[in-house]
Amino acid sequence: MPDLRALALGAGAWVGALLVLVLPGRPALALVLLGAVVGAGLVARGIVAPGWLGPLAALVAVAGVAALQQTLVAxxxxxxxxxxxxxxxxxxxITSDVRTVAGQYGDLQVAEADVSRVEGRGSAWSLDAPVVLMADADWPRVPLGTTIETTARLVPGDDEVAALVRPTGEPRVVAEPDVWWDAAAAVRRxxxxxxxxxxADARELVPALVVGDDGGLDPALAxxxxxxxxxxxxxxxxxNLTLVVGFLLVLGRWCGVRGRWLRLLAAAGIVGFVVTARAEPSVVRAAAMGTVALVGMGSNGRSxxxxxxxxxxxxLLLLWPRLATTAGFALSVLATAGILLLAPVWRDAMLHWMPRWxxxxVSIPLAAQVACTPVVAALSGQVSLVAVAANLLAAPAVAPATVLGLGGGLAGLVWSPAGVAVAAPAAWSAQWIIAVARWGADVPGAAVDWGTGPVPLILLTLACVASVPLAPRVLRRPGSALACTGLLVVVMLVRPPSPGWPPAGWVLVACDVGQGDGLxxxxxxxxxxxxxxxxxxxxxxxxxxxxxxxxxPLLVLTHFHADHVDGVAGVLEGREVGAVEGxxxxxxxxxxxxxxxALGRDPGLAAYGSTRTVGEVTLQVVWPRPGMRIDPDESAPNDxxxxxxxxxxxxxxxxxxDxxxxxxxxxxxxxxxxxxDVLKVPHHGSRHQDLDWLTSLGARVAVVSVGAENDYGHPAPDLLAxxxxAGVRTWRTDTSGDVVVVVREGEVGVVARD
Structure with a gap:
């Protein structure tokens, strides 16, 4: 039987972290103290058993750590x-790998770091404070574990870090990475x-499977x-950890390792995995959940x-309370809980008519998917209908791809040809997983748009909760189980119609693509x-x-910033694409x-002054003019x-x-x-505009293509005002979804798909 008090311990810790991190400081602490007093009073009166003080203590302890960390940073x-x-x-x-991200004015190198000394404004401090380093693309790349000194401008960050660090000088290396970081980097290489x-896809997927190194993976495949x-x-x-350490334990038993030495071998494997994959909070979280899964596979595993x-x-929450607000933590915990609590019951129901294996x-991916579905829907706005089938088909290839990929890396440290030979089956397995992912994504009803509002998410959560007692009844009988499976297949293969979409008379659509333009x-x-x-x-x-x-017939890329071009693969997906210009x-x-x-070729040039007709569209290129002069204080690609x-x-x-x-x-x-008649507002509604010109155009409708809760403050209130x-009605993709301009009986209107 599952130990509910232990689960309540984790739930209490999670609630304690969320109270402090989500609510304002003093109200959160007041709620924590009130809960502690009420709980202690219930125990003292004998209404609640003393054993349930554990979850309350966990709540108070984690809330206290979270509040302390917030105070230290602030x-x-x-x-x-x-x-x-x-x-x-x-x-x-430097405490994380450097990654390259697209900034507003070009690429940036971003890494997490801990500051141990700061000197400025006539004072110096020794401290230990987390920061985010944000350097220009041409700044020297600094490996994980390196200690450096540099001159930088400090910028306010969010609640998680004390500051954002924007270097203004070159880095001076004070200490090279420790030997274990060098060893981990060697294994990854x-x-x-x-x-x-x-x-190309297989050689990127294998490192992703082994150590989560997915930086080079094709965005369309992702x-x-x-x-x-x-x-x-x-x-x-x-x-990842379960497969790697599980294989290590099998190998150890084969070599005669037993008892405490086997546990030490498992511990060494866990530590090695964490170091190789980078000892960041997300990696330690994954290692903890993997260890729980290994424990669950043993005798009396459920308890x-x-x-x-x-x-x-x-x-985990005592160490890093902020994990409580991350999607990765929620998905890991829920998936593990689903596998431990639901999968055995559903497996036993199916044992009445199918083999145990x-x-x-079937039960393991089904349980994990049901447990995670509300969170996945909240993040993506979709519910996957092919997830269980895809995981079933991919599962046989995951273990060889992961274990042999790591084995190839270790063998390659000794002799490169041996590493290539050992890793060959890993690449073949990765190709199978890729084929499954592409097949599943091509199914007409692979995912259903669900929405991220409170009502659809509450309904979905209630449906998942209801499935817990209903699923064993359905799965126990082959007739009902196969009927449900058949219905799911029909729903997936037959694309449901979208009544009234696209709207009649549409002429322009600003797609809701987040912080970027897709027209x-x-x-x-x-x-x-x-x-x-x-x-x-x-x-x-x-x-x-x-x-x-x-x-x-024509794809025009106005400029090459990521928020305008990273989705090119989506345009190409299953469509005939003609000329591409930029x-x-x-x-x-x-x-x-x-x-x-993505194109397999370079885009052509959108010639200034050219006018053409493409189907029902007449287009004239009115900018950039040859010989234009760009203001040095502005972004050249934008202008x-x-x-x-x-x-x-x-x-x-x-x-x-832009x-x-x-x-x-x-x-x-x-x-x-x-x-x-219609104006697509420049640069997502940035405050940097020539308002006199924009308001002189006589537009009846303005469209702002902008991402919800973006970090740039787009669109600017002054612009909207x-x-x-000027009498222009403004529509925004962050609040209205796809914005469709229609013309009906000679009148211009707008239809939104929110």
Whole structure:
């Protein structure tokens, strides 16, 4: 039987962390103290058994640690200096791998770090404070574990870190990484080298399976993994550790290791896995959940596993209370709980009519999926219908891909050809997993749009809770189980209609692609001219699917920032794409390269002054003008955006890319007296605008393509107020979803798909 008190211990710890992290400081602490007093009073009166004081103590302890950490960060000298934008001298240790992210004005190197000394404003402090390092792309790349000194400007960060560090000087290495970091880096390099000669996707998937190193994975393939519920394979998860340490234990038993030495071998395997995968909170969390899974596989596994899960949650949150608010933590805990609590019951129900190994193969992914479905839906707005089938099909290949991938890396440290030979089956297994992900994503009803509002999520959660007692009754009988399976297959294979979508008379759609631009002009039946592809291939592909676009005769990329081009693979997915054109300024270089890789060719040039007709669309390129001068205080790629004047169904539309004030002023001179019906607001509604020009265009409708809760403050209130004062009705994708401009009986209107 499961130990409910142990689970309550973990639940209490989780609630304690959430109270402090989600609620304002004093109300949260007041609730914690009130709960402690009430709980102690109930125990003292004998209403509640003393054994249940454990969850209450866990709640108070974790809440206290979370509050203490918040206070230490908020009162750190770094926070005060960051508030003043001070330039200081720092000594810091890099505590995560450096990753490259797209910034507003180019790529940035981002890494986590701990500051041990800061000197500035005439004072110096020795401390231990977490920060995020954000350096320009050309700043020297610093390996994990290196201690450096540098000069930097401090910028306020969020509640998790004392400051954001923007280096203004070169790094000076004080201490090289410790030997274990060098050894871990060598293993990671060797894993990659062992599969370097394989198919491009396989050679990226194997390192992802082994140590969660998915940095080079094709974004379109990553989207397929999300659609099919296989995303857990791409990140460091308990599955990775379970497979690696489980294989190590089997190998140890084969070699005669027994008793305490076997437990020491398991402990060494866990430590080695954590170091190789990087000892970050997410990795330690995955290792803890994997250890719980290993315990659950032993004798009396259900009882011991639930006790281990409760203790693991408590221990992790005492160390890192902020894990309580992360999706990875929630998914790991829920999946592990589902496997421990639900899978055995559902397996036993199916044992009445199927072999044990088949019942276990079905019950484990089914239980994990049901437990995680509400959280996955809250994150993605979708419910995957192929997740269980995809996990069943992929499962036989996961173990060889993971274990032999790591084995190839270790063997490659001794002799490279041996590493290649050992890792070959890992690459073959990875190719099978890739095939499963692509097959599942291509199923017409692979995922159902669900929404992320409170009502749909509550309904989904209630449905999952209801499935707990109902599932054994359905699974116990072959007739009911097969009938449900058949119904699911029919739902997946037959794409449900979208009544009233796309709306009649549509001429322009601003797709809800997050913080970026993804625009579609109607070129004919099932055809559209696409202008920019947004940051997310899946979101762009889904929008085009909703519009029933099968042909893209022209794709225009206004410039090469990630929020406009990273979704190109989504445009290409299953569609006939004709000409692809873009701006002549080939910056940033990474964006240009990624577009070329996705297309298999370089995009052409959108020639200034050219006018053409593409189906029902008439397009004129009105910017960038040859020889234009760019304000040095503005972003060159933004100001070099392709600006298009389009006409569809008698509606004049100005598509402005991300042009900034100086380019807008030049356009105002070049296009004096221009009048349009619809304006695509430049740069996602940034506050940097030529408001006089934008409000002079006579537009009846303005569209802002912007991501919800973005970090840039887009769209700016002053811009929205100016457009409103000019009589322009503004629609935003962050609040309205897909924004569709329609023309009916000569009148321009808007239909939103929120």
């Amino acid at each position: 009162t750190s000298p770094l926070a005060a200096l960051a508030g003043d934008g001070a330039v200081v001298d720092l000594r810091l240790e 060797s894993v990659r080298a062992a599969v370097a000669g394989r198919d 989207d397929d993994f999300r659609t099919t519920g296989l995303t857990h394979l791409l990140a460091v998860s308990g599955t 011991r596993g639930t006790r281990g899960l409760g203790v693991a949650v408590l221990g 088949v019942a276990e193969a 579609v002009l109607r070129a004919g039946l099932h055809a559209g001219v696409v202008v920019d592809a947004g940051p997310d291939p899946a979101a762009m592909d889904a929008c085009l699917d909703r519009l029933e676009i099968a042909e893209v 701006t002549g300024l080939l910056e940033p270089v990474d964006g240009v390269r990624d577009v070329g890789d 070099a955006s392709v600006v298009l004047l389009a006409e569809v169904g008698g509606v004049r539309i100005l598509l402005t890319g 042009v900034e004030p100086s380019a807008q002023a030049a356009l105002a001179r070049d296009l004096a007296g221009l009048r349009v 100016a457009l409103d004062a």
